[in-house]
Amino acid sequence: MNLVxxxxxxxxxxxxxxxxxDHPETDAIARAKDFMARLHDAGYSxxxxxxxxxxxxxxxxxxxxxxxxxRDHSLPTYVFSIGLGMTGPTILDRGTxxxxxxxxxxxxxxxxxxxxxxSEPGAGSDVAALQTRAVRDGDHWVVNGQKVWTSVAHHADxxxxxxxxxxxxxxxxxxxxxxxxxxxxxxxxxxxxxxSGRANFNEVFFDDVTIPDEHRVGEVNDGWSVAVTxxxxxxxSISSGVGMxxxxxxxxxxxxxxxMVDTSDPYVRDQLVELHIRSRALALFNQRLxxxxxxxxxxxxxxxxxxxxxxxxxxxxxDLATQLVGPEAVLADxxxxxxxxTAPGMALGGGTNEIMRNIVGDRVLGLPxxxxxxxxxxxxxxxxxxQA
Numbered sequence: 413m414n415l416v417x418x419x420x421x422x423x424x425x426x427x428x429x430x431x432x433x434d435h436p437e438t439d440a441i442a443r444a445k446d447f448m449a450r451l452h453d454a455g456y457s458x459x460x461x462x463x464x465x466x467x468x469x470x471x472x473x474x475x476x477x478x479x480x481x482x483r484d485h486s487l488p489t490y491v492f493s494i495g496l497g498m499t500g501p502t503i504l505d506r507g508t509x510x511x512x513x514x515x516x517x518x519x520x521x522x523x524x525x526x527x528x529x530x531s532e533p534g535a536g537s538d539v540a541a542l543q544t545r546a547v548r549d550g551d552h553w554v555v556n557g558q559k560v561w562t563s564v565a566h567h568a569d570x571x572x573x574x575x576x577x578x579x580x581x582x583x584x585x586x587x588x589x590x591x592x593x594x595x596x597x598x599x600x601x602x603x604x605x606x607x608s609g610r611a612n613f614n615e616v617f618f619d620d621v622t623i624p625d626e627h628r629v630g631e632v633n634d635g636w637s638v639a640v641t642x643x644x645x646x647x648x649s650i651s652s653g654v655g656m657x658x659x660x661x662x663x664x665x666x667x668x669x670x671x672m673v674d675t676s677d678p679y680v681r682d683q684l685v686e687l688h689i690r691s692r693a694l695a696l697f698n699q700r701l702x703x704x705x706x707x708x709x710x711x712x713x714x715x716x717x718x719x720x721x722x723x724x725x726x727x728x729x730x731d732l733a734t735q736l737v738g739p740e741a742v743l744a745d746x747x748x749x750x751x752x753x754t755a756p757g758m759a760l761g762g763g764t765n766e767i768m769r770n771i772v773g774d775r776v777l778g779l780p781x782x783x784x785x786x787x788x789x790x791x792x793x794x795x796x797x798x799q800a
Contacts, residue, residue, distance in 0.1 A: 418478075419480070419481060422482075425454055426482060426485050429447075429451075429454070430485035430486070431443060431487075431488060440491075441491060441525075445522040446522075447489070448489065448492060448521060448522020449521050451489075452466070452520050452521040452522070453521075457520045458516075460474075460475050461516070464512075465512045465517060466516050466517030466521070467520065472703065476702065490564075491525055491567055492519070492522060492526075493649070494526050494527055494528050494564055495519045495524075496519070496520075497648075497649025498526075498528050498649060499519075499526045499528055499571075500515075500520070500526070502629065502641050502642045503515055503572075504516065506589075506641055510626065511629065524570055525564060525568045525569050526568055526572065527562050527570075527594065528562065528563070528571065529572060529573040530559070530574050530639065531559060532557070532558060532559055533558060535796070536561075536764075537763065537767050539574070539639065540583040540587065540636060541583055541794070542557075542574060542576060542587070543576060543796075544557025544558065544573075544576060545557055546575035546576065546577050546588060546623070548577070549622075551624060551625050551626075552623060553577075553590065553622070553623045553625065554622055555590075555592070555620075555621045555623060556620060557575065557618050558617050558618070559573075559615065560614075560615045561614075561761065562614045562615070563612055564612070565614040565616050566603050566614050569593075569594055569595065570593060570594060571594050572590075572591060574589055574635055574638075574639050575587065575590060575635070576791065577633055579791045580792065582786070582789060582791065583796070585633060587635035587639065588634070589629040589638040590623045590628055590629065592621065592627070593623075596621050596622070598619040600616065600619070601615075601616050602615050606753065607753045607754075644711070644715050647763065648711060648718060663747040664729040664730060664752075665729070666684060669684070669687070669733060672733075672737055672748075680736055683732055683735075683736065687728065687729065690725050693721070694718070694721045694722060697717075697721065701714065701715065713775035713776050716763065716767075716772055716775075717768070717776065719762055720765055720769065722758065723758045723759040727755050730751055733752065734748075
């Protein structure tokens with residue numbers, strides 16, 4: 413099937429199968445799981461993932477073609493975005509064949525939901541300062557600690573957990589990555605409300621939670637390199653919109669915003685043109701990164717540039733919407749209110765804008781790195797997080 417035929421088939425399938433918006437919120441997860449199963453069985457989930465692990469074995473060209481058609485629909489895939497864009501690709505890249513066999517196909521079919529357990533109250537931008545401990549006990553590890561800002565953890569079946577396994581070495585060298593059962597006794601998930609009143613992320617507590625060593629991802633104390641893999645996928649997926657919903661549901665996007673404002677005003681038109689330019693520039697940059705990935709050139713730290721561009725675009729959209737629509741945009745029942753309330757979070761989640769600029773400056777532009785006094789200091793001797 414050539415690309416034109418593929419896109420035509422995807423369009424027809426979506427027109428017939430994409431859900432409408434007239435369902436009650438109470439069955440949202442069940443509807444999302446049902447849709448993901450049908451999406452996978454039709455050949456549109458895991459488009460570029462290997463067939464051996466439940467994917468379709470196709471190219472980035474087919475994935476972009478499907479994404480282009482999906483932008484016209486409101487697809488209930490957000491709850492799977494962490495698995496599709498971050499944890500699944502990490503297991504694909506760094507996991508064992510047994511882990512790929514066990515976890516990837518159920519993820520792609522929507523049978524299991526995933527979350528990512530990195531940030532802690534005292535280790536946000538400095539993730540390597542985390543204090544959640546995993547102690548070896550025969551063929552298992554016993555985990556104690558706390559994570560925070562964990563998206564969809566209240567729905568998750570599995571989580572990708574970064575924990576400290578050695579305090580005698582510098583902070584980046586004593587971490588190990590695990591897959592943790594979110595339903596295991598000792599795992600407590602507490603939703604956190606944002607300023608919009610919604611609770612899409614959580615704090616998670618681990619009290620003597622056991623994890624089998626077969627669920628370790630990568631080597632012991634090599635968790636930082638596995639985490640870097642996850643973070644690279646995270647930043648690329650955040651900027652490219654792995655959730656497949658596109659901009660259709662964003663009332664601050666160009667097409668939606670232009671229906672709310674006076675486009676006869678030259679100033680308004682200038683601002684909408686600026687929004688178009690920024691949006692198009694990010695789309696083209698993401699397309700280039702995707703093409704390079706398909707050609708075997710991993711984007712590396714430039715994924716941080718894509719994430720930074722998206723954060724700045726999101727803030728620009730929210731500011732512009734507030735400016736052009738006026739004070740009523742922030743009222744609770746206005747479609748723009750949630751966009752405006754959640755926009756600052758895009759400059760925090762997945763790494764702050766300041767961290768993204770440091771990464772781009774250091775690893776892309778080759779600028780001198782910031783001095784690090786803790787580089788060779790054993791973690792036990794550091795005053796970090798809640799130890800400070």
